Amino acid sequence: MRYFRVILMVCVLTFLSTTSLEAAPPQKRGVQITPKVAPAIESPYNQSYAVIIGINAYEKLPSLEYAVKDARAMEEKLKSLGFQTTTLLNQYATRDKIVKILGDELPQKVQNNDRVIVFFAGHTQTEERAGGTHMGYLVPVDADTKNIVNTAISMDQIRGFSRRLQAKHVLYLIDSAFAGLGLTKSGSISPSDREYLQKVSTRRAHQILTAGGKGEFVHLEQGGLGVFTEYVLEALDGSADRDGKGFITFSDIASYVKPKVSRLTGTKQVPQYGNIDGEGEFVFVLAGLSAAPKAATPGLAAPQAPIDEEKRLAEEQARLRQEKEELDKQIKEAQREAAERKETDRKGMTTAMVTPPSVPALGVSGRDGRFIASGDGTVLDTRTNLMWAAKDNGANISWQDAKSYCENYRGGGYADWRMPTQDELAGLYDTAITNTNPPAEGCSGGYHLTNFINLTCCCPWASETRGSMAANFGFSNGPRHWLDQSYVGSIRALPVRSTR
Numbered sequence: 001m002r003y004f005r006v007i008l009m010v011c012v013l014t015f016l017s018t019t020s021l022e023a024a025p026p027q028k029r030g031v032q033i034t035p036k037v038a039p040a041i042e043s044p045y046n047q048s049y050a051v052i053i054g055i056n057a058y059e060k061l062p063s064l065e066y067a068v069k070d071a072r073a074m075e076e077k078l079k080s081l082g083f084q085t086t087t088l089l090n091q092y093a094t095r096d097k098i099v100k101i102l103g104d105e106l107p108q109k110v111q112n113n114d115r116v117i118v119f120f121a122g123h124t125q126t127e128e129r130a131g132g133t134h135m136g137y138l139v140p141v142d143a144d145t146k147n148i149v150n151t152a153i154s155m156d157q158i159r160g161f162s163r164r165l166q167a168k169h170v171l172y173l174i175d176s177a178f179a180g181l182g183l184t185k186s187g188s189i190s191p192s193d194r195e196y197l198q199k200v201s202t203r204r205a206h207q208i209l210t211a212g213g214k215g216e217f218v219h220l221e222q223g224g225l226g227v228f229t230e231y232v233l234e235a236l237d238g239s240a241d242r243d244g245k246g247f248i249t250f251s252d253i254a255s256y257v258k259p260k261v262s263r264l265t266g267t268k269q270v271p272q273y274g275n276i277d278g279e280g281e282f283v284f285v286l287a288g289l290s291a292a293p294k295a296a297t298p299g300l301a302a303p304q305a306p307i308d309e310e311k312r313l314a315e316e317q318a319r320l321r322q323e324k325e326e327l328d329k330q331i332k333e334a335q336r337e338a339a340e341r342k343e344t345d346r347k348g349m350t351t352a353m354v355t356p357p358s359v360p361a362l363g364v365s366g367r368d369g370r371f372i373a374s375g376d377g378t379v380l381d382t383r384t385n386l387m388w389a390a391k392d393n394g395a396n397i398s399w400q401d402a403k404s405y406c407e408n409y410r411g412g413g414y415a416d417w418r419m420p421t422q423d424e425l426a427g428l429y430d431t432a433i434t435n436t437n438p439p440a441e442g443c444s445g446g447y448h449l450t451n452f453i454n455l456t457c458c459c460p461w462a463s464e465t466r467g468s469m470a471a472n473f474g475f476s477n478g479p480r481h482w483l484d485q486s487y488v489g490s491i492r493a494l495p496v497r498s499t500r
Contacts, residue, residue, distance in 0.1 A: 043285050044201035045168070047114040050075075050083040051101055055122035055141050057090045062422060062471060062480035067121035070175055070229040074119045077233055081284065083117065093122070095140040095151060107164040115282065116167045121175035121226065123482065125152055128468050138174070145466045162206045162276055170206040171250060171282045175228050177212040177269075203280030207250045209257065209273040227264055228271065231257045238286050249281035266442075268489055340383075366452065373452040376412040384427055385499045386420075387412070391454040392492040394440065399470040399485035402461040402493035409495040417495040422462035422480055424496060425473035428453070435475075443490060447475035453494070460494040 054071025056064045068089050075087050086101060102118065110116060123139040125148050137152035144151040162170055211228035225233075232253065234240075240248045240256040254273040262270045366373040372380045377390045389411050397405065402419060409417040428449045435455060439445035443457035455475060462471035469482045472491060483491070 048083040050117040115169040124176040172208040174210040204278035205280035206277040212269040378412040389495040396488040405493040406495040419463040420496040
């Protein structure tokens with residue numbers, strides 16, 4: 001019996017020794033450091049939805065340049081973050097369609113542990129009300145400037161849409177100047193709170209971030225996108241997480257975007273933000289940005305991938321067809337304008353030494369293609385038969401003062417000077433020309449119009465108005481803008497008269 005015990009112990013020891021040697025990793029000299037892996041943060045949401053609206057080509061308002069591009073960039077980003085997106089661009093962004101999606105379709109599918117983003121890039125309008133209050137409006141593609149209250153979407157309606165949504169968190173990103181928000185302070189819970197993420201992600205929060213306040217100049221561009229959208233996208237890439245906590249909140253995004261936009265635009269554009277409702281925070285978990293969304297909430301039909309893919313392909317094909325049609329129109333228009341310009345220049349060569357009847361006989365001081373500069377401080381556009389002042393008023397000016405300046409201008413001895421329309425100003429814009437006249441202090445110069453006109457800052461006022469807003473045109477990159485009539489920064493008065 002003792003013999004068997006000895007044999008058994010030897011076998012056990014042999015087995016343990018062999019196993020230990022085989023399992024043991026090779027020994028290394030020195031201290032071994034195991035990298036510390038940051039704990040994963042789970043997304044606090046079930047489903048994520050986004051409605052994205054971008055309008056360049058308005059039916060009754062001036063066109064914009066970057067709204068559609070901004071909307072598409074935001075769509076791409078939010079899809080990469082797991083959002084189910086609905087996108088309305090240009091003629092599809094009608095008031096009825098926007099109201100149907102925000103007021104009917106979203107409330108039917110959004111549940112109380114979901115989140116929603118509404119991104120709008122386009123025109124907005126501010127209405128001045130009795131008692132000095134204001135009401136902001138999102139302007140759809142088919143809005144009527146003479147009936148903005150009934151054809152646009154007010155801040156009151158946006159609040160109504162929010163109240164219909166069960167979503168825990170809703171975020172409005174408005175890439176335009178907006179007023180009448182009536183917001184409360186966001187970020188009411190201190191980030192130093194030990195349960196900060198749990199608290200802000202579970203408490204209700206409907207929040208808004210706008211590109212600027214009432215009357216501000218907001219359609220400025222950087223890197224092919226609007227300045228506001230560019231910095232929001234940077235924030236969503238993780239730049240707003242400046243303390244390395246692994247997630248970013250609405251307050252992080254707002255505090256990142258506001259100073260950057262304000263600095264870049266010289267405070268011409270100061271983003272506004274706050275809470276429409278609740279005291280929580282919209283949250284983006286950085287560690288889970290590329291993760292797929294959680295399973296759908298029970299009771300909601302699962303999305304049908306083949307159908308969605310077919311729909312997406314059909315929409316993409318329709319978009320490409322529309323872009324091709326628009327491109328064909330632009331090519332034909334450019335060819336027509338080139339032919340007209342060639343004919344005008346040909347005729348101009350034969351009459352170069354003839355003073356136009358409407359130009360005072362003070363002697364022609366120069367000719368630049370279609371433009372004739374006279375010694376009396378006037379410049380004649382032979383293509384449009386418009387006579388322009390050879391220099392703007394030279395200082396910042398409000399719209400009403402600019403109108404008075406133009407009407408009282410007496411250049412060349414004429415008494416019928418007036419403020420130009422936005423289209424008339426756009427007719428001077430020519431990307432092939434970079435004006436070499438020195439600008440005023442604080443203005444960039446290098447504007448795209450004839451050198452015979454000395455524009456001391458980028459943007460002359462135009463005659464069109466809607467409510468308290470007035471039109472202007474930027475000769476830096478050709479955008480048409482609407483600003484509050486009291487605005488004076490970088491704005492000029494440039495008189496014009498008709499010679500026909």
